[in-house]
Amino acid sequence: MTKGQDTRATILEHALALSSRFGLEGLTIGTLASEVGMTKSGVYAHFDSKEALQVAVLDTARDRFVELVVAPGLRAPRGEPRVRELFERWVAWGERTVLPGGCPFVAAASEFDDRPGSVRDTLVAHQRDWVGMLASTAADAVAEGHFRADLDPRTWAQELFGVVLAYYHFAHLLCMPDAGARARQAFERLMTDASGVLAT
Amino acid sequence: MTKGQDTRATILEHALALSSRFGLEGLTIGTLASEVGMTKSGVYAHFDSKEALQVAVLDTARDRFVELVVAPGLRAPRGEPRVRELFERWVAWGERTVLPGGCPFVAAASEFDDRPGSVRDTLVAHQRDWVGMLASTAADAVAEGHFRADLDPRTWAQELFGVVLAYYHFAHLLCMPDAGARARQAFERLMTDASGVLAT
């Protein structure tokens, strides 16, 4: 609860920023140590292995994601308002202002989607949680009467995921300035379709 | 045109497979050399630097993408048939059967979206080409009367990109067996919306 946990948190904060830019594999103990102003062994002593460090970084990312996206979303009213809040927070989450390298989960997904191990397991667990929350939020919207009754929440969640992934791709890699506007267009199309109102 | 170019092609083939699994940064000269049954220096002699190797790998991937996705698409009739052909080939392109690690461009995108240099420049150029082709294909479909006249091809391209990216994410990382069916559902929704027919 004291010094140790404190510097461990500091280390993980820097590690999260570094890994968002260079990936969980590109995150190295040496550069991490010099980043926080410690020696390699000083940093390493807080973790059992690099793999454990990577898992801890993912958990830290999850905590921050919950704080910045999930919690504000849950404070919004159930149904459509909550869906909109989650979407906007999720989009903002990928901005370089919150983490210099964008969404760390997307980066980790490409790195570990075919490398078995505890890092991948952790990542998959977090992503499944998030997809599950998106789906249950959609189900809530159905229950509230905001979404049509025959909507499949999990299909809807995958579609929303695509809107955000494409936004990250177009905005960060391709540097397209209107990627955000186009993502919101796609989101609105998703909403009107889910609401069951006939398109004009 | 002889031995040198030949082994260079062999090297790049193995390098492409390796980089699809471990990323362009995780691709290492040593493992690449042992993979093709040569020494490090023997492999290295074919490239000026690792960065040049990474660029060459991306170019190789682009060549194969053109062969497996773009060319078959162009052989299909303009308009909606071509759109469908490109989509199906694009989905198949991400399968582990063609490259063991899935789409190398998606992997490279996460690795290099915030690391300036020739690798990123090459990747961005290829992705811009592909987005441009998708958009012009949509514009063709408008001209053919298959898509409605007020469709914005670039917005449509970004949406389609999202469908495929989400499919890769759900199928490869989350191992969801119905990700393909859901992606095709999303694609059909995209098609009916683009065709201008009112949703049922």
Add this chain to the structure above:
DNA sequence: GGGAGAATAGTACGATCGTTCGTTTTGGCA
């Protein structure tokens, strides 16, 4: 304020990284 235990520093290990260099093998042409 001194002593116990946590926290960090320091050093070193074997391995591998990208890269360079000189040597040897190979292939194609006279």
Add this chain to the structure above:
DNA sequence: TGCCAAAACGAACGATCGTACTATTCTCCC
């Protein structure tokens, strides 16, 4: 067949990787 350039090898470079180990410094409680 002999030669020359191309191609691959083999060894080594300095640097850094993750990981151990011991030693030193700090923190907190009695």
